[in-house]
Amino acid sequence: MSGPKTHPWIEKLGVYSAGKSKAAGTAKPVKLSANESALGPSPLAMDAYRNEAPNLFRYPDPVYADLRAALADKYDLEASRIVCGVGSDELLKTACRAYLGPGDEALFVAHSFSMYPIAIKSVGAAAIEVPDVDYKADVDKILTAVTERTKLIFIANPNNPTGTYISRRDVKRLIENISSNILLVYDAAYAEFMDQDDYTDGIELVEHHENVFVTRTFSKLYGLAALRLGWGYAPKNVAETLDKCRDPFNVPSSAQAAGVAALKDTEFEQKVISHTAQWRDWLSTELSSLGLTVIPSVTNFILFRFDDENKSAASANEFLTKRGYILRYYSGQGLDKFLRLTIGTADENEEVIKLLKEFLED
Numbered sequence: 001m002s003g004p005k006t007h008p009w010i011e012k013l014g015v016y017s018a019g020k021s022k023a024a025g026t027a028k029p030v031k032l033s034a035n036e037s038a039l040g041p042s043p044l045a046m047d048a049y050r051n052e053a054p055n056l057f058r059y060p061d062p063v064y065a066d067l068r069a070a071l072a073d074k075y076d077l078e079a080s081r082i083v084c085g086v087g088s089d090e091l092l093k094t095a096c097r098a099y100l101g102p103g104d105e106a107l108f109v110a111h112s113f114s115m116y117p118i119a120i121k122s123v124g125a126a127a128i129e130v131p132d133v134d135y136k137a138d139v140d141k142i143l144t145a146v147t148e149r150t151k152l153i154f155i156a157n158p159n160n161p162t163g164t165y166i167s168r169r170d171v172k173r174l175i176e177n178i179s180s181n182i183l184l185v186y187d188a189a190y191a192e193f194m195d196q197d198d199y200t201d202g203i204e205l206v207e208h209h210e211n212v213f214v215t216r217t218f219s220k221l222y223g224l225a226a227l228r229l230g231w232g233y234a235p236k237n238v239a240e241t242l243d244k245c246r247d248p249f250n251v252p253s254s255a256q257a258a259g260v261a262a263l264k265d266t267e268f269e270q271k272v273i274s275h276t277a278q279w280r281d282w283l284s285t286e287l288s289s290l291g292l293t294v295i296p297s298v299t300n301f302i303l304f305r306f307d308d309e310n311k312s313a314a315s316a317n318e319f320l321t322k323r324g325y326i327l328r329y330y331s332g333q334g335l336d337k338f339l340r341l342t343i344g345t346a347d348e349n350e351e352v353i354k355l356l357k358e359f360l361e362d
């Protein structure tokens with residue numbers, strides 16, 4: 001074969017498989033497959049986005065000063081140590097580019113975010129999967145998997161796709177027991193939904209450790225997935241390194257403006273939080289009473305299992321898709337008995353339960 005030859009690790013690299021958004025024969029399917037917000041974006045964020053239209057010819061602020069200031073203000077952070085990205089996905093990859101290369105190892109937990117192994121392998125490092133316990137990360141298992149070659153550990157807390165979380169105590173035990181030359185990437189994409197006393201959004205870790213990078217996103221609670229806006233917080237040395245590795249104009253002005261507005265709309269934020277909590281309880285109860293096994297969730301989605309072989313997750317997925325309801329079906333990752341349901345609007349949630357009832361009684 002002629003033509004340019006890529007690195008062997010790029011040749012072998014898989015692509016991220018996104019939650020589906022189309023269903024054959026349905027003009028406008030209900031997409032409950034990507035943990036997008038049931039209530040859309042905040043009206044203030046939409047206004048701010050529209051107001052940026054006349055500035056489309058300008059390059060965006062390369063240091064996103066307003067957005068940094070708004071984040072620093074809201075979460076009591078040091079603005080200079082905030083790094084923003086094209087979704088937190090970009091930040092995860094930037095962390096890999098900055099700290100990993102061929103010959104290195106990075107750890108990720110089984111049944112966690114499928115971008116981690118892709119990001120690790122994209123820079124030629126080895127992606128080591130650590131088993132979980134009861135669909136939760138297990139600190140002892142992670143510590144056991146660390147070798148001299150380990151340079152980075154990914155952990156999502158709360159975790160996607162399981163919806164579970166681990167306690168502040170466990171997180172502290174993890175960071176206190178790894179060498180300070182291993183970067184802990186603490187992905188807190190669902191932190192905004194959390195009010196549990198024993199949870200940490202990771203910000204406190206940044207104050208006490210030099211080897212942590214906390215990532216957050218505007219794609220979930222804030223409903224701005226289309227704008228691709230993520231942010232992270234790190235100790236000075238890590239923040240400076242990541243800043244060097246990112247593109248100079250990586251965050252569009254429209255995303256910066258919408259992000260600032262979204263952070264200010266606390267009323268909308270509260271509405272999303274209570275909608276999510278209310279329907280998460282309702283859906284979990286309904287799914288359980290249909291005889292399905294629900295993994296207890298703290299997020300805006302629910303992972304549940306089909307144990308009856310005659311009523312498999314694959315056939316449920318097909319049944320729902322045909323009727324215009326798209327959930328997340330995992331053919332891989334050892335989750336082929338599961339579907340993941342993103343919490344939708346009241347009508348959508350009721351309809352999903354009605355359809356599942358029909359499927360199971362059929």
Ligand SMILES: *Cc1c(COP(=O)(O)O)cnc(C)c1O
Nearest residue numbers: 087088089156160189217219230
């Ligand atoms: C959705 C999600 C992300 C990615 O968010 P973007 O900011 O849209 O790239 C990262 N981590 C986890 C665990 C997620 O579920």
